[in-house]
Amino acid sequence: MKQGNKLNEKSERIAKFLARSGVASRRESEKLIFDGRIKLNGEILISPAIKVTPKDVILFDNQPVATKQPLRLWRYHKPDGLITTHKDERNRSTVFDELPEELGRVISIGRLDLTSEGLLLLTNDGELARALELPSTGWQRKYRVRAYGKVTQHDLDKLQKGITIDGIKTGEIVATLERQKGDNAWISVTLREGKNREVRRALDTLGLRVNRLIRISYGPFQLGNLEKGTVEEVKLRILKEQVGHLIEIPDVKNAKESKTSDNKKFISNKRSQNPSSINHKSKKKLPVNRERLHKRAETSHNKANKNRKKN
Numbered sequence: 001m002k003q004g005n006k007l008n009e010k011s012e013r014i015a016k017f018l019a020r021s022g023v024a025s026r027r028e029s030e031k032l033i034f035d036g037r038i039k040l041n042g043e044i045l046i047s048p049a050i051k052v053t054p055k056d057v058i059l060f061d062n063q064p065v066a067t068k069q070p071l072r073l074w075r076y077h078k079p080d081g082l083i084t085t086h087k088d089e090r091n092r093s094t095v096f097d098e099l100p101e102e103l104g105r106v107i108s109i110g111r112l113d114l115t116s117e118g119l120l121l122l123t124n125d126g127e128l129a130r131a132l133e134l135p136s137t138g139w140q141r142k143y144r145v146r147a148y149g150k151v152t153q154h155d156l157d158k159l160q161k162g163i164t165i166d167g168i169k170t171g172e173i174v175a176t177l178e179r180q181k182g183d184n185a186w187i188s189v190t191l192r193e194g195k196n197r198e199v200r201r202a203l204d205t206l207g208l209r210v211n212r213l214i215r216i217s218y219g220p221f222q223l224g225n226l227e228k229g230t231v232e233e234v235k236l237r238i239l240k241e242q243v244g245h246l247i248e249i250p251d252v253k254n255a256k257e258s259k260t261s262d263n264k265k266f267i268s269n270k271r272s273q274n275p276s277s278i279n280h281k282s283k284k285k286l287p288v289n290r291e292r293l294h295k296r297a298e299t300s301h302n303k304a305n306k307n308r309k310k311n
Contacts, residue, residue, distance in 0.1 A: 011051040014040065017058070019126025021065050022105050026130055037061055066104075071125045071249055073234040074103065077226040078120040084111040095120065099231065109133060110141075110194055110218070118143070118215035119223040122231070131246045132219065135171070135193045139219030143189045143199055144178075147208035151185050153177045155206050165201050173202055184211070 012020075018029035018038070030048040032038055038045045039059040040052065052058060058065045078084070082095045095108065099122075109121040109129045123129050131137060156175035163170055171193045178186040185208065189199050200210045216223045220242045226232055240249045 011053045013048065014038070014045065014050045014052050014058070015048045016127065017052050018060070018065065019130070022069070022107065022124035022126065023060055023065060024107065025126040029126065032060065069104075069124055070236075071128060071239070071247075072123060073128065073239050073243075074106070074122040074231050075221055075223070075226055075234060076120045076122050076231045077223060077228050078112050078117055079228045080115045080117045083114050084108050084120065098229070103231065112215060113197060116213045116215065117228070118213075119218055119221065119226075120215070121218055121221060125247075128243065128247050132243065137219075137246065138192055140190050140192055140217070141194055141215060141219075142217040144214045144216055145187045145189055145199060145203065145210055146212040147185050147187060147203050147210045148183055149185065149206075149208040150180060150183070151177065151187070151206055151208055156187065158206070159202055163202060163205060165195075165198070165205070168195070170195065170198060170202065173198075175203075 014033065015026045015029040018024060018032070019026040023029060024032060029038075033045050033048045036044050036046070037060060039062070040050065041057050076095070076099075078095060081093065082098060083092050084095050086094065086096050088094055092114070096106070099106070103122070104124060106122045106124050107126060107129050109123060109132045112118065112120050121132070132139065153176070156177055159173040159175050162172055171191060174190040176188045178188055180186075187203070189203075191198065199213060203210055214223075221234070236249075243249070
């Protein structure tokens, strides 16, 4: 493939370009290249070791990759019953199926599993997602957990130095008993690394079975009073203050903020809404959305109770 002389043009590696365009993270973009899903100037790209410029024509699954948009970040209150993936082999409902079309293509920063709920950060920038997911960033993830079983603070303190799960040592897990109510305990959990189902598996070593898990913060970003199914964009000024040391963000004075960057809220579940009813201030569709979320939560909790009885 002829790349030409691009020394005088602003260029960057193709994987970085795809990540900055919101196609996928840099690592996942490399996989897309190896899978033959990326074309550069009409030819299938076979190596990620290629630099591209704004003049190049880049296709993802034969669709043009949009030019890089200003970096954006959203807080999303994920309800349980949704899986955090763009495509599920079992045809389960995904987070991205429920998001309003106005957001465009976004990726999640970290994941929450099917039955977990709470704060999920979304962005249109793969480089930002990668930076915020790295353990070296040191951001705390905080959760409120309800678990079936009885436990003492002394038991929970055993997690603080980390434990070994499937031969892998976890980082520090700080767990505090909030209250014991009957057979269920409410526990606050803080960790800096989010390995697969780590909170559930860690508490399982203490004989506890998690039946509700809510993420309440990710680094400096809080769930707060954000309603279930609601998406709210983080203002560019706050984004620069909180993550400007991790990734380059344009100065606020030079950035053209769109109308949707002024803390505008959207209610997810686009399939049950008209475009005119997506704004958070529109109340007509809110009860419908809550009803669907309630049914999904009820189904999920019933399944959890059946599994608990079997065990």
